[in-house]
Amino acid sequence: MHDATDNRPAALLSMSPDIAERLFTPARLARLTGLVRTDPRLVADTLAGPGLDPAVASALADAELLLTCWGAPPLTAEVLAAAPRLRAVVHAAGSVKHHVTEACWERGITVASAAGANALPVAEYTLAAILFAGKRVLGSAHRYREVRAPHDWHQELSRAGNYRRTVGIVGASRIGRRVIELLRPFDFDVLLYDPYVSAEEAAALGVEPVPLDELCARGHVVSVHAPQVPATRHMIGAAQLAAMPDGATLINTSRGSLIDEDALLPHLVAGRLDAVLDVTDPELPPPASPLYDLPNVLLTPHVAGSLGGEIHRMTDHALDEVERYVKGLPFEDPVHPASLGHSA
Known part of the structure; x- marks a missing residue:
């Protein structure tokens, strides 16, 4: 009893x-337990079912606030019925679509996420990928290992460089906007495709709004930052890929399903396009996939987001939101249900 x-x-x-x-x-746990009544040793990855831990059931019945992160179970109507005092959910990660259900919105539960905090490392990864793409770092590193002798690299890389290159950003999401911000100190021409961004807002962002096909046709680098929703599946398809200039680089840190991988592979195998892929469809490519070995593909295992010590940025953001809730203040970064149809 408390x-x-x-x-x-x-x-x-x-x-x-x-x-x-x-x-x-330890310091973050101390901050948490100073703000709320909780047993930090009690971590629930299941909130319903006949085998539910009685301690979890008791804590859920008493909880006014849920602090969630990766691996949180769905907050179904059954779970909410067992949580009569629940008023708020603070998610210490990005998307809440995996666990915040329609029942939560119907109940009037307020939700906050650390999507803004998680966007920062993804944007940093993307910036590095864009700069390396322009300098042809991936290809020249492979060629250097092959040649191993004096060679006229300036001649071979005469079309490389980042000055006045065109970068196409697909999606003015949190991450897309942060990438645009990070690109400002450089001499890039930045295009944007996002049907939800007005011409006035694009001007304020300092980008040129264009249709998707035009962006792909003009972009030396095309970087995908749109959400995974039914309308965006294979939005970068055969026509868009065929329109990309020879030697262009496609970057995907969003979700693999946004790119038609079957249409992309022939361009990569032929060496016509380069790619930086932190996500694929399926998420783990099959062992025989050429993506693992192509010299013009940088394939990473979904590491652009918060990793290692970067997850503490999300923790700190979540704890800030918990503190705001305790003080009776509105969340700094609330999730609005109306926006979920076109956001991550």
Whole structure:
């Protein structure tokens, strides 16, 4: 039983237990337990079912706030029925689509996420990929290992360089906007395709709004930052890929399904296009996929987002939101249900 004079709201951690261990350093746990009543050793990756831990069931019944992250189970109507006091969910990661259900919105539960914090490392990865693409770093590194002798690299790379190159950004998401911001100090011409951005807003961002096909045809680099929704599946398809100039680079840090990989592979195998792919469809390419070995493809295992110590940025953001809730203030970064149809 808790002290009746303790006015801190009750909270429950709901995520994979190993994620909780990575999120919370001792100092961050101390901050959390100073703000809310919670047992930080009790981490729920299941919130319903006949085998539910009685301690979790009790904490859920008492919880006013859920602090979630990767591995959080869906907040179904059944779960909400067992959580009569629940008022808010703070997600210490990006998208909430995996666990915040329609039942949450119908109940009037307020939701915040750390999507803005998670966007920063993705944008940094993208900036590095764009700069390396212009300098032809991937291809020249492979060629250097092949040649191993004096060679006229300036002649071979005479069309390389980042000065006045055109970068096409597909999607003015949080990440897309941060990439645009990071590109400002450089001498790039930046195009944007986003049907939800007006001409006035594009001007304020400092980009040229264009249709998707035009962006692909003009971009020396095309970087994908749109959400995974039914309308964006294979939005970069055969026509868009065929329109890209020879030697252009396609970057995807969003979701693999946005690119028609079957249409992309022939361009990569032929060496006509380069690619930086942090995500694929399927997420783990089959062992025989040429993506692993092509010299013009940089394939990484979905590491552009928060990794290692970067996840503490998300923890700190989530704790800031918890503190705002405790103080009766609105969330700094709330999730609006109306926007979920065209956001991550």
